[in-house]
Amino acid sequence: MSSAFGNCIKISIFGQSHSEAIGVVIDGLEAGFKLNTDEINSFMKRRAPGQNAVSTPRAEADEFHIISGVVDNITCGAPLCAIINNTNTRSKDYSKLKEVPRPAHSDFPAFVKHSGFNDIRGGGHFSARLTAPLCFAGAVCMQLLEKENIFIGAHISSIKDVHDSDFDMVSVSKKEIEALKKSEKPLLNQKIWPLMEETILNAKSQGDSVGGIIECACVGLKPGIGEPMFDGIENRISQAIFAVPAVKGIEFGRGFESAQLFGSENNDAFYFDGEQVKTKTNNHGGILGGLSSGMPIVFKAAFKPTPSIAKEQDSVNLTAGKNEKLNIEGRHDPCVVLRAVPCVEAATAIAVYDLLLENSR
């Protein structure tokens, strides 16, 4: 049990890749908030498949359908449930997959965990498709955060060895985040996209895949938000971000790099900017002792390359009890990073909004 998150709002995600539908229940939303459904749609479209050459051709509209919790799209205080139908599922035979688990996928441990009763079709509940309801919930939280002047935006920091610029952790702003969302690709330096695309398509043409890194910023959070020890901002964002499939690492501020610095280099000096306390540098990524410092929250998440590749791989046949070669068919993203950008934003929005509520009592 675990497809739920949050202390003050409860996000409960359900569904499998090929079940009739997937969806989410959001409990704890304040009443009287008018949802901007157009914005939610735009947000979810950034995640939706089938939109360009570097994405899976499985084309689904990912249209959500709110079945409770609102009256005329205004929250009424009751749990909000949104459903996304699974329309474009291929009725091919998945029994083979249950026998021969795909490397780097959840197939094998899910088979063991659920004694062979796991829904293997498209990865079942472990499918990246479950990020669609995550994005829905994140889009709702993001609208509630924006009402409080808190803005979240992410960009592709790298695809394999092709790098975008990094956020300036001190100065990243609402304006920059909004510009990012309007730009064609989520990049600080748009000119890098052709190189990234080339990297992805090269991998694809060889039946291979690539990974990458996403950098995310959250601006506008006042100081003192977060909880000590296990519910600090780092703890809660991490817990949420690792729900996005393929994430294998996360670092805040200077992160792993800070392990190589002297204290005198890494410490961020305080100063007064008018009446506001700020730091001259932001190596701490906006988080001190688990609490927001008032500086932008900045972190990076590492994505492994898509596990599903066209190349033949070594696997095992669990029924036959012997090694077996595996050739994966079907439609797959040669790189998930582009579509993962809104997922990272959504997971962050949920974690931050929940902590904000916890600190608003």
Added chain:
Amino acid sequence: MSSAFGNCIKISIFGQSHSEAIGVVIDGLEAGFKLNTDEINSFMKRRAPGQNAVSTPRAEADEFHIISGVVDNITCGAPLCAIINNTNTRSKDYSKLKEVPRPAHSDFPAFVKHSGFNDIRGGGHFSARLTAPLCFAGAVCMQLLEKENIFIGAHISSIKDVHDSDFDMVSVSKKEIEALKKSEKPLLNQKIWPLMEETILNAKSQGDSVGGIIECACVGLKPGIGEPMFDGIENRISQAIFAVPAVKGIEFGRGFESAQLFGSENNDAFYFDGEQVKTKTNNHGGILGGLSSGMPIVFKAAFKPTPSIAKEQDSVNLTAGKNEKLNIEGRHDPCVVLRAVPCVEAATAIAVYDLLLENSR
């Protein structure tokens, strides 16, 4: 609120650096388990201060005192509470610290969060001293895990730019982990210690501090443990590890490096080793889809340099509303990494044991 962790066991940590005592309540322990208090003592001694040249001279025995939950050191099913007295607190004046927050510490956001009522003495509830009860709880969980043949051990992967060897993620074993715990320093390559020590003492002599990286392994966990989405092993270990002060990043398996690999390089091929399914490589760090694969779980955590340094720093005076220079007095570790090794093991033990229980129904 947040100093609690766990779904099946509940670890609730309390206390401030200079309160009368600190401690922990562990609820949900099975009855009939004989605690090995000597082993708990040894474990906690690894964290205790004042033991060598690279540690703070604040010498406290960190003696725990179990006040409930056991009869003759055998758990009785009631919540276990252990107390550690704060004996060696200096009664100096801390009021200055409240006014002038230490860079890279929780002082400033804690002041804002608690409207100035936070206990500033020694960092209060945000102090690294709170890892003592964390280690107590971790030591208890570790004993329960060892009963199930699950072993957890960590070593210093690096201090600043001095690196130990890495675990062989495929072959790291109980034997290796136990050897590590018996060795003088938690290092795979003992010969590297003098260089690490020199790095630390050099920084210290300049009134500075250094950070580093800890690598941790957990072996013996059968496949299928963990929960989808928000309660996968990565999610839960991350949530626990970021409770250790100074952690700024975490990565599982190849982590950030995997973002630079092709899928065909990163995917770990399955094969049968007798009747057991294994992978030839372990880039996934023992976790697929949030679930254990049966391979060793391996991760790295990055620690920033100790924020408390002797060098003068720029800060602000919150009362006076103006910038002010800060000179930190008191006793501090020039590098927390050595003492953080058991903390990382403890946090991991708590997270893994909780998930194990959740999967034992």
Added chain:
Amino acid sequence: MSSAFGNCIKISIFGQSHSEAIGVVIDGLEAGFKLNTDEINSFMKRRAPGQNAVSTPRAEADEFHIISGVVDNITCGAPLCAIINNTNTRSKDYSKLKEVPRPAHSDFPAFVKHSGFNDIRGGGHFSARLTAPLCFAGAVCMQLLEKENIFIGAHISSIKDVHDSDFDMVSVSKKEIEALKKSEKPLLNQKIWPLMEETILNAKSQGDSVGGIIECACVGLKPGIGEPMFDGIENRISQAIFAVPAVKGIEFGRGFESAQLFGSENNDAFYFDGEQVKTKTNNHGGILGGLSSGMPIVFKAAFKPTPSIAKEQDSVNLTAGKNEKLNIEGRHDPCVVLRAVPCVEAATAIAVYDLLLENSR
């Protein structure tokens, strides 16, 4: 936030009386369990409206639709979501109700709580209609309990001043419970129904309503299930039962009567029945110190009369800020007790199954 229940399974209920649909997410179900959907249907039919003269004429099939969590009706370990469409909603104007709250309903406090944004149509999320997903979840838990030889059944103990016999708390058995479910009405003494019906119809004919008491038994629970203090069986069943609208009291075993007894009368003597420890009487209702004793669990829940009555009532106009007479139109049960019997069983099944799982680690 609160429409969720359970530590080991999570029941999350959503929907409003007149939203597009209502439903429930059940997280934490073991994989590999074949749902008997016919039995779930039969169970839910006992709650469904429009089936006889003493029930509301709002006729809805209450057909559930499982949209996730199963493959061929076998649980797959993913959260199970079931939807029940709201088909027979009348599109009349509810705006008046928001202004003039119905006495003994949630209308007024819900209006205040949600700043007037609550969904007033049919009582919104506070409607008794939400017991349909509760019954679905209860029916699923009941099937899982029956696999463990644990059986739950309830009967109408009284309608106003017409009383059925009581369970023999010592001897009530699976056989008796099953007979009860097959009988036309949930009564130990079928002959009492005409009197009960007459009482209800008399009230109805006068535009009035009546309440009653339901007695529920759970047999087959082995001793030692439950948790100390806040999560004892009484605590958890109470928390679940008060989720059924109109419940105003609950008592276990001899309940309020035991307050009038001597200890020597109320204490239940232990004896060996073969190898099994039993008690000669069962004044404790199967629960000692919050834990199951192995004797049948027996409790009673008191239901107030249906708040919606045809008689004119005194109320207030919240907009106009003055007193106003209220005449409630619409379709209402003159007595909810009959339809509440499966709701009580369902709430009990959820509470007991959750505690059983918690004790199965």
Added chain:
Amino acid sequence: MSSAFGNCIKISIFGQSHSEAIGVVIDGLEAGFKLNTDEINSFMKRRAPGQNAVSTPRAEADEFHIISGVVDNITCGAPLCAIINNTNTRSKDYSKLKEVPRPAHSDFPAFVKHSGFNDIRGGGHFSARLTAPLCFAGAVCMQLLEKENIFIGAHISSIKDVHDSDFDMVSVSKKEIEALKKSEKPLLNQKIWPLMEETILNAKSQGDSVGGIIECACVGLKPGIGEPMFDGIENRISQAIFAVPAVKGIEFGRGFESAQLFGSENNDAFYFDGEQVKTKTNNHGGILGGLSSGMPIVFKAAFKPTPSIAKEQDSVNLTAGKNEKLNIEGRHDPCVVLRAVPCVEAATAIAVYDLLLENSR
């Protein structure tokens, strides 16, 4: 696991009757609140044993000791831990009790639950002594509630068949509650005490015990507090109240009596009292749909007679596997009701304060 309560504050109670100490951790308290420790002491003295002829002669001061969470008795935002030492424990041999469980006590199911490892001394964690930390936590919450003009008070409604007057559920006020706390015994009609005392002492003289009923009121709660379904005020108060040993029933407002009324009798008509919406009667006990209506919250809890009696009783020898007579020695209350009054108030304060916080976001 279960000795914890609360969503917004977390009360975690630990200890056994004869462990070194008992205590409580309260997480989630706002910083900057000055505790009135004298008042807490007075409150706890009402529960403490050995104070009069109708109480157990086990005399313990029940002195609490706050070891964390405050600076100069002002909350600092860190979890507050308070300890109460167990000083007057008799070191007699309890091994017999483990073999021969006391009727109506938790001994037998606790033995089964914890495989014989339960702490049997004085009832262990199931002892009524654990209400001391409950009262401490309740006293803290009560002070926080009083700051919001919310007041909680209870009185003995009956001892066996001797009855006090009942609260006027419409008019019960802060003034009445405060008068009650200052009166010698918690009774609306002080003159009834001699009869109650006589009833208790008569039972005691015969080696027997008696039970009774406590009525509790909470005034000052504004409308709209509470959560739908499982976290309504009735649900949460019930969950908390059943943590007090010996409670076997609870009813809100007219409770079981309302099951015998017509809707037209039971419904409470709304009217405007100035600008405030009130009800003319308060059969609903201040709770509609789980939410506060603004009227006083009133409920009754039934206590069974003290299980420990001097009379010889029938029991079993679990080791020998045969029936055995039991004569209980030791010091016991012939009636727990008097000392349970502050416990009921404390449990109510915790439940109400937690819901208040949940509604304050």
